[in-house]
Amino acid sequence: MPAPNRWVVTGKFTDDGSNAWRRADGTWSRRLVEAGLYTEEALANAQVAETIANEQRQISDAYVIKVYAFGATIDPLTARERIRANGPTIRVRRPDPERGSKTDGD
Amino acid sequence: MYQYDDNDRRIITERARQFRGQIARRLSGEISEEEFKPLRLQNGLYMQLHAYMLRVAIPYGLLSSTQVRKLAHIARTYDRGYAHLTTRQNVQYNWPKLADVPTILDELATVEMHAVQTSGNCVRNITADHFAGIAPDELEDPRPYCEILRQWSTFHPEFAYLPRKFKIAVTGAPGEDRAAVRFHDIGLRIVENERGERGFEVLVGGGLGRTPEIGRVCRAFLPKRHFLSYIESILRVYNLFGRRDNKFKARIKILVTALGIDEFRRRVDEDWETTRTPELELPNEEIARVAAFFEPPPYEPLQTSDRQLAGFELGRDRDFGNWVKNNVMRHKVPGYSAVIISVKAPGTPPGDVSDTQLDSIADVADRYSFGRIVVTHTQNFVLSDVKTSELQRLHAELVALDLGKPNANKLTDVITCPGLDYCDLANARSIPVSLEIAERFDRIDYLNDVGDVSIKISGCINACGHHHVGNIGILGIDKRGEEWYQLMLGGSPGNDASIGEILGAALAQDEIVDAIERVLGRYLQIRESEDERFIDTVRRVGLEPFKQAVYGSVAKAAAVGG
Numbered sequence: 001m002p003a004p005n006r007w008v009v010t011g012k013f014t015d016d017g018s019n020a021w022r023r024a025d026g027t028w029s030r031r032l033v034e035a036g037l038y039t040e041e042a043l044a045n046a047q048v049a050e051t052i053a054n055e056q057r058q059i060s061d062a063y064v065i066k067v068y069a070f071g072a073t074i075d076p077l078t079a080r081e082r083i084r085a086n087g088p089t090i091r092v093r094r095p096d097p098e099r100g101s102k103t104d105g106d
Numbered sequence: 107m108y109q110y111d112d113n114d115r116r117i118i119t120e121r122a123r124q125f126r127g128q129i130a131r132r133l134s135g136e137i138s139e140e141e142f143k144p145l146r147l148q149n150g151l152y153m154q155l156h157a158y159m160l161r162v163a164i165p166y167g168l169l170s171s172t173q174v175r176k177l178a179h180i181a182r183t184y185d186r187g188y189a190h191l192t193t194r195q196n197v198q199y200n201w202p203k204l205a206d207v208p209t210i211l212d213e214l215a216t217v218e219m220h221a222v223q224t225s226g227n228c229v230r231n232i233t234a235d236h237f238a239g240i241a242p243d244e245l246e247d248p249r250p251y252c253e254i255l256r257q258w259s260t261f262h263p264e265f266a267y268l269p270r271k272f273k274i275a276v277t278g279a280p281g282e283d284r285a286a287v288r289f290h291d292i293g294l295r296i297v298e299n300e301r302g303e304r305g306f307e308v309l310v311g312g313g314l315g316r317t318p319e320i321g322r323v324c325r326a327f328l329p330k331r332h333f334l335s336y337i338e339s340i341l342r343v344y345n346l347f348g349r350r351d352n353k354f355k356a357r358i359k360i361l362v363t364a365l366g367i368d369e370f371r372r373r374v375d376e377d378w379e380t381t382r383t384p385e386l387e388l389p390n391e392e393i394a395r396v397a398a399f400f401e402p403p404p405y406e407p408l409q410t411s412d413r414q415l416a417g418f419e420l421g422r423d424r425d426f427g428n429w430v431k432n433n434v435m436r437h438k439v440p441g442y443s444a445v446i447i448s449v450k451a452p453g454t455p456p457g458d459v460s461d462t463q464l465d466s467i468a469d470v471a472d473r474y475s476f477g478r479i480v481v482t483h484t485q486n487f488v489l490s491d492v493k494t495s496e497l498q499r500l501h502a503e504l505v506a507l508d509l510g511k512p513n514a515n516k517l518t519d520v521i522t523c524p525g526l527d528y529c530d531l532a533n534a535r536s537i538p539v540s541l542e543i544a545e546r547f548d549r550i551d552y553l554n555d556v557g558d559v560s561i562k563i564s565g566c567i568n569a570c571g572h573h574h575v576g577n578i579g580i581l582g583i584d585k586r587g588e589e590w591y592q593l594m595l596g597g598s599p600g601n602d603a604s605i606g607e608i609l610g611a612a613l614a615q616d617e618i619v620d621a622i623e624r625v626l627g628r629y630l631q632i633r634e635s636e637d638e639r640f641i642d643t644v645r646r647v648g649l650e651p652f653k654q655a656v657y658g659s660v661a662k663a664a665a666v667g668g
Contacts (some may be wrong), residue, residue, distance in 0.1 A: 082531075094188075
């Protein structure tokens with residue numbers, strides 16, 4: 001795995017607890033691939049503080065993760081964050097109808 | 107089965123209404139997640155890796171068919187078509203939306219169920235032997251005492267904010283502990299003293315997690331009438347002296363170890379002498395009143411069926427015979443048997459049961475077992491009261507439901523925590539490992555040859571999958587963000603309680619099931635006879651032969667590093 005070169009702000013949608021990634025335009029997506037990339041960790045941390053202060057109704061438990069970004073690919077560095085992004089690796093009886101098709105979580 | 111009285115109905119309805127208001131305030135942004143979190147946890151609502159998770163309490167694992175149908179309805183209507191059986195005999199839903207939770211709780215209340223105290227630092231669901239009330243080796247049915255404890259501990263104001271969660275289990279079978287009472291904060295064993303009086307042996311300070319401990323005897327014999335007052339004194343000493351500065355040191359086992367059992371006992375006795383009052387004494391009439399809810403169902407007078415069972419085991423229908431051999435247990439009433447419904451079919455996450463399966467289980471319970479179903483802490487179901495003469499018909503129905511696997515207490519009957527596929531705390535996935543085990547060893551002759559071997563998997567040190575007490579335990583660990591697994595051997599949750607020992611260096615996911623196969627291969631080579639169980643062989647020879655089987659040599663195991 002190459003060294004991380006970007007940071008992403010993530011959290012949970014309060015309504016259903018699903019995972020959220022902050023886009024560059026300030027809206028929140030259910031897809032990691034749409035996340036806005038921060039070149040400095042401090043900027044991402046500042047955004048987390050801003051989210052906790054002003055977006056707590058929509059987003060819970062915001063935090064920063066390191067990623068490896070190349071072209072259109074965003075790879076988390078840990079198994080945990082990869083599973084958060086892609087969903088359970090085992091069969092779920094009724095798969096999430098939204099995952100992979102819904103492009104906004106607003 | 108216990109029936110709610112007006113007080114039960116009132117407090118559960120009020121709590122559901124209160125939580126509805128709290129959720130509305132969270133959804134409107136009036137309260138933050140930080141403010142909401144302790145409120146939701148008190149109502150069994152977690153935030154997990156992908157969604158909220160709602161844990162529903164099932165006192166001592168006992169359900170009516172009506173309740174099971176309600177669980178099916180909730181799975182179908184508000185979740186993703188399934189529920190998950192937990193190791194505290196509860197069920198949990200992995201995908202509820204926050205706005206739906208109040209309605210789910212209202213639905214549960216209609217069938218005398220709830221989710222309170224399934225999380226948080228309080229007394230959790232009281233568990234019991236899953237064969238309670240029907241086991242031939244039972245001295246007395248433990249469920250009335252579980253129910254008394256449930257009523258005493260529900261919303262107990264003094265114990266709503268303990269240093270950490272608190273788990274109690276009760277067994278009435280002195281000869282075989284099927285409730286793992288030695289691995290609970292308090293374990294209660296119904297025993298008889300030398301005068302033939304019934305009472306409790308009180309064990310304290312057992313537990314799993316990052317500091318596994320076997321419970322120690324706090325009182326060898328506690329008369330029934332002092333049951334509540336003495337337990338209350340234990341809780342009070344824990345509440346006063348348990349650590350609150352470090353959550354990893356906050357369980358009662360840490361306090362008991364720090365003080366020593368003698369000093370802990372002295373403090374409990376000191377408190378007990380000054381605080382026990384007549385109001386907390388349990389008169390025989392009250393015990394009898396609660397016990398009346400657990401009266402046996404109207405059994406038909408039948409002949410003993412032991413020979414019939416033996417005939418089934420050896421009969422031409424091998425699938426049925428193996429199922430009888432492994433999943434059917436002797437019953438104390440002649441002509442009846444207890445059936446373990448395995449929720450461990452290959453390809454399905456262990457303990458996951460679909461809405462349609464739940465509905466069908468309710469139906470078969472109505473037709474074969476007086477409408478009662480028990481959830482086991484091993485993530486299966488039990489039908490307690492099946493006529494032996496009807497076993498073959500029941501088996502055929504369960505097979506059609508994909509619930510007829512003849513693997514109870516066998517290698518593929520794995521206790522599995524949700525792991526990193528669902529859990530926010532996990533380091534590694536548990537379910538895929540369990541599924542690989544189910545697939546690899548899904549050969550009935552091999553399962554029968556290897557015999558009773560328990561495998562238990564936890565995705566982190568919190569040990570929800572009870573890995574410390576698996577004959578074979580697997581612990582998921584994190585190494586630089588990747589999943590690895592430690593293999594342990596020699597654990598047992600029963601009367602012969604023991605904590606497993608780590609075999610050697612951690613293994614990658616694609617190595618772990620191969621390692622188990624090598625361990626079992628070595629066992630088959632070195633066991634003294636077919637009657638020597640895996641755990642007995644491990645105890646006889648130690649870990650060395652198994653280390654060599656897995657790692658090639660001890661030197662290599664040490665060199666790889668853990």
